[in-house]
Amino acid sequence: MAKYIAKRLVQILLVVFLYASIVYFIFYLGPADPTARFIGNPDIPPEARQKLAEQFGLNKPPHLQWLNYMRNMFIEFDLGRSLSSYPRPVWDFIITRWPRTIVLFVSAILISYYLGFSLGKFIAWRRGQLSDYLATITGVSLWTVFTPWWALLLIWFFSFRLGIFPINQFLTPELWSGTGVDSQSIFIYMILSGLLASFFLFLAYYLTKKFVVDRVLARIIKYSAAGVTLIGLIVGWLISGFGTFVGDILWHMGVPIITLATIQFGGSMLLMRDSMLETIKEDYITTARAKGISDKQVRDKHAARTALLPLVTSFILAIPTALDGAMVIEIVFSWPGIGLTFLRAINTGDYPLAVGSYTFFGLIAITAHLVADIIYSFLDPRISYEEGAMKSG
Amino acid sequence: MDNEKKRDFEELQQPLWRVRLRLFRKSFRENWSIFKGSVLGPIGLGIVIFFAIFAIFYPFYVNIMGSVSGRPSMYEPVTGFAFDIAGTHPHSPTLHHPLGTDPLGRDILTQLMFSASNEFILGLVAAVGGIFIATTLGAISAYYGGLVDTALMRVADIFMVFPFVATIAALSQVVYEMTLFRLALIIAVLSGFGGNVIMLKSGALQVKVKPYIEAAKVAGGSNLYIIFSHIIPNVLPLSFLYMMFAVTGAIFTEATLAFLGLLDVRMSWGIMIQTANDAGYLVGSRLGTFWYLWIPAGLAITFLCAGFYFIGRGLNEVVNPKLRER
Numbered sequence: 001m002a003k004y005i006a007k008r009l010v011q012i013l014l015v016v017f018l019y020a021s022i023v024y025f026i027f028y029l030g031p032a033d034p035t036a037r038f039i040g041n042p043d044i045p046p047e048a049r050q051k052l053a054e055q056f057g058l059n060k061p062p063h064l065q066w067l068n069y070m071r072n073m074f075i076e077f078d079l080g081r082s083l084s085s086y087p088r089p090v091w092d093f094i095i096t097r098w099p100r101t102i103v104l105f106v107s108a109i110l111i112s113y114y115l116g117f118s119l120g121k122f123i124a125w126r127r128g129q130l131s132d133y134l135a136t137i138t139g140v141s142l143w144t145v146f147t148p149w150w151a152l153l154l155i156w157f158f159s160f161r162l163g164i165f166p167i168n169q170f171l172t173p174e175l176w177s178g179t180g181v182d183s184q185s186i187f188i189y190m191i192l193s194g195l196l197a198s199f200f201l202f203l204a205y206y207l208t209k210k211f212v213v214d215r216v217l218a219r220i221i222k223y224s225a226a227g228v229t230l231i232g233l234i235v236g237w238l239i240s241g242f243g244t245f246v247g248d249i250l251w252h253m254g255v256p257i258i259t260l261a262t263i264q265f266g267g268s269m270l271l272m273r274d275s276m277l278e279t280i281k282e283d284y285i286t287t288a289r290a291k292g293i294s295d296k297q298v299r300d301k302h303a304a305r306t307a308l309l310p311l312v313t314s315f316i317l318a319i320p321t322a323l324d325g326a327m328v329i330e331i332v333f334s335w336p337g338i339g340l341t342f343l344r345a346i347n348t349g350d351y352p353l354a355v356g357s358y359t360f361f362g363l364i365a366i367t368a369h370l371v372a373d374i375i376y377s378f379l380d381p382r383i384s385y386e387e388g389a390m391k392s393g
Numbered sequence: 394m395d396n397e398k399k400r401d402f403e404e405l406q407q408p409l410w411r412v413r414l415r416l417f418r419k420s421f422r423e424n425w426s427i428f429k430g431s432v433l434g435p436i437g438l439g440i441v442i443f444f445a446i447f448a449i450f451y452p453f454y455v456n457i458m459g460s461v462s463g464r465p466s467m468y469e470p471v472t473g474f475a476f477d478i479a480g481t482h483p484h485s486p487t488l489h490h491p492l493g494t495d496p497l498g499r500d501i502l503t504q505l506m507f508s509a510s511n512e513f514i515l516g517l518v519a520a521v522g523g524i525f526i527a528t529t530l531g532a533i534s535a536y537y538g539g540l541v542d543t544a545l546m547r548v549a550d551i552f553m554v555f556p557f558v559a560t561i562a563a564l565s566q567v568v569y570e571m572t573l574f575r576l577a578l579i580i581a582v583l584s585g586f587g588g589n590v591i592m593l594k595s596g597a598l599q600v601k602v603k604p605y606i607e608a609a610k611v612a613g614g615s616n617l618y619i620i621f622s623h624i625i626p627n628v629l630p631l632s633f634l635y636m637m638f639a640v641t642g643a644i645f646t647e648a649t650l651a652f653l654g655l656l657d658v659r660m661s662w663g664i665m666i667q668t669a670n671d672a673g674y675l676v677g678s679r680l681g682t683f684w685y686l687w688i689p690a691g692l693a694i695t696f697l698c699a700g701f702y703f704i705g706r707g708l709n710e711v712v713n714p715k716l717r718e719r
Binding site (some may be wrong): 001014018019022023024027029133136137141143144145146147148149150152153155156160161167175320321323325327328331342343346354358361362365366369 | 421432433436521533547550551553554555556557558559562563564566567580641645647648652653655666670674676680681687690691692694695699702703
């Protein structure tokens with residue numbers, strides 16, 4: 001396994017290098033001269049423009065510029081500086097903007113996959129009935145719905161019709177202005193506390209599963225652990241005095257998460273249904289039913305676990321599409337994440353920022369592919385990456 | 394027994410095209426009944442036919458409404474202006490403008506109908522181009538295997554990682570003028586080298602191990618001949634299936650890019666929503682008041698995408714026997 005991962009890591013480095021080069025040339029072969037905007041500007045004579053170009057290394061031949069960029073990226077981990085807000089480094093943007101996008105997407109994807117898994121296995125079991133057709137049509141409609149349109153519809157419904165969510169933005173400026181509270185650090189602490197809570201929950205579930213045999217007792221422990229974690233989180237934030245700020249950010253996350261979750265839900269439900277339909281034709285399902293196990297047991301314990309595999313893969317492979325979704329969702333909701341940054345960078349000709357955020361994104365996507373392969377080998381014992389494992393059987 | 398022999402003999406006397414036609418009709422009937430049984434398939438076909446009629450009806454609509462109101466120039470999708478409305482634009486639906494007018498005073502139903510045919514052309518060009526590339530590469534990759542296969546699969550890996558919309562957004566700054574046709578070609582190349590190759594290669598691998606490929610090799614068929622006249626024709630049903638999904642993807646991509654304002658297209662469903670959004674009509678309570686600016690265009694995109702996707706799912710049951718009912 002370790003050998004396989006090492007081999008893949010080397011491949012990843014190569015792929016990232018190729019990817020970054022392609023991205024670099026896509027951007028820099030375009031109208032790439034950042035000093036072109038100063039043509040005709042009376043304050044900046046041609047000599048000053050010339051000097052500026054020299055300072056940025058723009059007068060060098062393209063292949064040297066490219067080598068320079070690659071050296072900076074891979075050896076010094078320096079992605080350059082943004083042109084539109086000049087001295088700010090690109091890393092600064094990536095570090096502040098990515099968490100906002102990731103939190104939005106991961107929470108939406110988790111919700112939608114859980115719902116899709118539960119409903120998908122249910123409707124596959126009732127194939128050909130009315131509930132199957134209704135659920136399938138709903139799923140496909142949600143899957144093909146035009147994202148900005150759906151987002152607008154939900155904004156209209158939740159924020160205007162019901163009035164329970166804010167229209168858009170990341171936070172309410174009136175609440176934050178003058179308090180001297182930094183939204184970025186609050187957000188980071190939010191993520192950390194969320195991670196801590198999920199770790200605690202995972203530990204509680206794992207220990208219960210390992211040591212508690214009685215099913216009713218196990219269920220009670222699980223639910224109380226979830227309750228304790230939730231109350232602990234709320235009380236902790238209230239004591240710290242920043243509770244209202246956290247609540248404000250969470251409140252603004254509501255509609256974006258609902259939008260993303262409903263769209264993803266359609267796809268995950270359909271996938272689960274199809275995967276389940278293939279699984280229930282296997283012989284061991286017939287065996288299990290012949291043994292007289294109840295339908296619910298066969299569905300949940302025997303079929304659904306195998307059918308989950310494609311869903312896990314698609315969960316990981318959904319990450320590369322996140323930038324696409326982020327661009328649309330963030331522009332509709334004015335959510336200051338990486339998609340909005342990327343779009344602004346493209347529109348203002350801020351090439352270092354665009355290439356930097358795009359490459360960083362590619363790195364995440366490529367790593368996700370590796371993680372998918374590794375997780376797959378854990379979940380499906382039939383798949384093995386060991387050398388010669390096929391021969392020994 | 395005698396009768397049967399006689400019939401066999403008569404069959405042999407028939408010209409080949411007639412036998413082929415009969416076989417084709419027989420398999421078509423069988424497949425059609427499976428397609429019909431999938432429920433989603435016929436619904437999708439209905440939606441797509443509806444939009445096709447909708448697109449064809451555009452000139453008639455312009456002529457009829459033009460002669461009724463006496464001003465055909467009001468019904469130009471890009472340059473028209475609704476003179477007959479006294480108030481400000483956008484205006485809610487009137488008798489002469491069944492879906493109202495947009496912020497620039499243009500008739501919305503005209504724009505919807507005008508754009509429908511463009512969406513069809515874009516979707517089909519992108520899908521046919523992309524699937525043509527993917528099928529050819531998939532068949533080559535499956536047939537030759539080895540180094541060719543590895544190289545093509547690594548290329549597919551890189552293309553799969555590219556986020557579609559973001560990449561085309563970046564390209565839109567480089568390409569001189571991002572027209573619909575250029576966009577269709579870019580989508581075709583990006584989707585043709587990506588995930589579809591892997592899907593179609595697995596289809597081609599199943600064909601490659603069939604005895605008739607061996608027979609063709611023994612008979613002295615060259616590699617290219619076997620790929621193009623034996624493997625690809627047998628992968629085509631699968632290609633056709635992925636083509637439907639590719640049409641959905643292409644229309645969706647175009648609409649998203651148009652909404653982000655990155656296309657140089659005169660009129661499309663995405664541009665209609667973008668126009669309303671840029672003019673500030675899609676904020677808060679205005680969403681409800683100016684519903685005719687965004688609901689019809691959004692519904693059109695959603696339904697056309699869903700139509701092709703439904704057909705794809707119907708075809709899936711025809712092509713993949715594993716999915717059929719027990």
